[in-house]
Amino acid sequence: MRRKQSRWPNHGSEKIQATLYGIASLAVLLLLWIAATSLFGWIGARILPSPFAVISRFADLLIDPFGGSTLLGHASGSLERWSLGVVAAVLLGIPIGVSFAWMPWFRAVVNPVFEVLRYIPPFAWVPIAILWFGVSTMTQASVVFIAAFPAIVINSQLGVQQVDRILLNAARVYGAGSLKTLKRVVMPVAAPSIYTGIRIAISNGWMALVGAELVVGKNGLGFLISQGQNNDSVSTIFVGIISIGALGILIDTIVHRSEAILLPWRKKLAKAESS
Amino acid sequence: MTGDRKTPILELRNITKWFGREGDGILAVDDCTVKVKKGEFICVVGPSGCGKSTLLTIAAGLEKPTRGEVLVDGRPAGPPGPKRCVVFQKFALFPSETVAQNIKFGLQMTRVGAAEQEKRLAEQLAIMGLEQFRNAYPSELSGGMQQRVAIARALVMRPEILLMDEPFGALDAQTRTILQEEIQRLHKEQHYTVLFITHSVEEAVYLGERVIVMTRRPGRIKREIVLPRDVAWKQGDIEAAAEHPEFIAARREIWALVREEIVAR
Numbered sequence: 009m010r011r012k013q014s015r016w017p018n019h020g021s022e023k024i025q026a027t028l029y030g031i032a033s034l035a036v037l038l039l040l041w042i043a044a045t046s047l048f049g050w051i052g053a054r055i056l057p058s059p060f061a062v063i064s065r066f067a068d069l070l071i072d073p074f075g076g077s078t079l080l081g082h083a084s085g086s087l088e089r090w091s092l093g094v095v096a097a098v099l100l101g102i103p104i105g106v107s108f109a110w111m112p113w114f115r116a117v118v119n120p121v122f123e124v125l126r127y128i129p130p131f132a133w134v135p136i137a138i139l140w141f142g143v144s145t146m147t148q149a150s151v152v153f154i155a156a157f158p159a160i161v162i163n164s165q166l167g168v169q170q171v172d173r174i175l176l177n178a179a180r181v182y183g184a185g186s187l188k189t190l191k192r193v194v195m196p197v198a199a200p201s202i203y204t205g206i207r208i209a210i211s212n213g214w215m216a217l218v219g220a221e222l223v224v225g226k227n228g229l230g231f232l233i234s235q236g237q238n239n240d241s242v243s244t245i246f247v248g249i250i251s252i253g254a255l256g257i258l259i260d261t262i263v264h265r266s267e268a269i270l271l272p273w274r275k276k277l278a279k280a281e282s283s
Numbered sequence: 284m285t286g287d288r289k290t291p292i293l294e295l296r297n298i299t300k301w302f303g304r305e306g307d308g309i310l311a312v313d314d315c316t317v318k319v320k321k322g323e324f325i326c327v328v329g330p331s332g333c334g335k336s337t338l339l340t341i342a343a344g345l346e347k348p349t350r351g352e353v354l355v356d357g358r359p360a361g362p363p364g365p366k367r368c369v370v371f372q373k374f375a376l377f378p379s380e381t382v383a384q385n386i387k388f389g390l391q392m393t394r395v396g397a398a399e400q401e402k403r404l405a406e407q408l409a410i411m412g413l414e415q416f417r418n419a420y421p422s423e424l425s426g427g428m429q430q431r432v433a434i435a436r437a438l439v440m441r442p443e444i445l446l447m448d449e450p451f452g453a454l455d456a457q458t459r460t461i462l463q464e465e466i467q468r469l470h471k472e473q474h475y476t477v478l479f480i481t482h483s484v485e486e487a488v489y490l491g492e493r494v495i496v497m498t499r500r501p502g503r504i505k506r507e508i509v510l511p512r513d514v515a516w517k518q519g520d521i522e523a524a525a526e527h528p529e530f531i532a533a534r535r536e537i538w539a540l541v542r543e544e545i546v547a548r
Binding site for chain 2: 172174175177178179180181182183184188192193196197199271
């Protein structure tokens with residue numbers, strides 16, 4: 009029986025294939041979109057604007073302010089509030105998550121509070137945030153924090169918990185105390201897990217931010233969408249949505265790629281596992 | 284007491300280990316006493332699950348015995364540390380560090396000076412044949428190379444006692460043979476004190492000057508067989524040794540003892 013001969017027999021080309029499939033499917037979607045709106049008018053312009061309308065609105069918004077700022081003004085405002093919340097979540101979340109795993113007494117004391125707060129959805133905090141911070145950057149940044157924090161804590165904790173005991177034993181035998189073990193052995197091994205936590209937290213935070221901006225505030229991509237809605241400008245809404253999606257992908261890609269730089273041994277581990 | 288040639292450098296005295304509650308859980312080791320003199324190479328063999336690895340973990344200080352004590356140079360051993368270096372079956376190399384960093388780990392933890400660190404590192408890399416892997420990560424190395432790094436990590440500390448927990452158990456047969464001979468040669472040159480756990484009777488006969496046979500769980504000392512290290516057949520490689528009648532007799536005797544324990548009810 010003849011094996012089906014692949015035209016592209018090696019590893020790297022599988023990636024190219026996958027990318028081409030991806031591009032192809034997006035292209036098909038785009039064509040359908042054009043067909044449904046401009047070409048055949050299957051869907052009305054008030055429900056789904058054509059891609060051309062969206063692009064044109066996009067260009068407008070780059071130059072003319074709408075709802076107080078240009079597109080870039082809204083985007084940078086969103087990014088600013090989002091990064092405040094995420095940085096706070098990272099700075100607080102990693103030590104707390106690591107401590108949960110490393111110091112059982114700490115976990116016993118703090119975890120119950122954490123567990124209770126974690127199940128409250130970020131949006132439920134919006135009224136409290138408004139109460140405490142008024143209409144300001146802090147309001148939305150705090151919502152981002154609430155959304156991002158749990159993922160970082162949990163993944164940091166898991167990362168430390170999953171470090172093989174034998175490594176801890178080896179560290180002890182070769183003279184490392186608790187802190188040195190944590191720093192040189194545990195944290196590097198837990199880092200990929202923590203990174204995953206950061207990636208999840210980032211996207212949770214981004215989505216929570218947009219939601220918060222829909223409800224409160226005077227700037228941002230979420231606010232842009234609500235202004236589009238108030239002014240009956242569907243294309244504005246779509247510009248907002250696409251910008252949000254694009255920025256989200258961009259941020260995630262940056263975080264994902266930076267892992268390879270910051271954790272060089274991980275790549276080698278992956279290579280070894282796949283060979 | 285210190286340095287007294289009569290005092291064993293390592294003594295496991297009446298070691299008993301219960302996992303779970305005493306009397307109610309699992310009795311892994313039952314009243315074992317092992318005395319190791321300075322420079323001796325002691326092998327412990329026994330059926331799987333007999334508690335020999337537990338004994339080694341206790342010797343290292345990584346586990347506390349339920350009863351009994353571990354003495355180094357006649358004094359209570361205390362927590363684990365670089366005086367009793369361990370080579371683990373699963374290597375236990377730090378994956379985020381290079382070969383050089385792994386080997387230097389213990390030196391850095393004990394605040395050895397940088398120049399001395401480099402000197403000893405270079406020594407070990409040469410001895411274990413690791414020079415070209417200095418900056419490699421463990422995941423890039425074969426099992427045999429990784430274990431060499433683990434051995435180097437231990438030897439670089441110039442430990443008083445070297446504890447080896449089935450160190451070649453995870454390696455292929457060829458690498459095992461080569462490393463057995465290397466350990467034999469190193470021991471001859473440097474006279475480390477070694478407590479070596481294995482389930483391979485051949486390995487124990489070739490390497491050990493005393494072979495301690497344990498019973499099945501709960502592990503007790505069944506028999507001790509003396510095989511002086513200066514016999515002719517231990518000076519060469521293991522295939523030549525394996526053809527010598529004394530080797531064959533010792534292997535037969537020890538294997539019979541172990542087999543008894545495997546099939547015993």
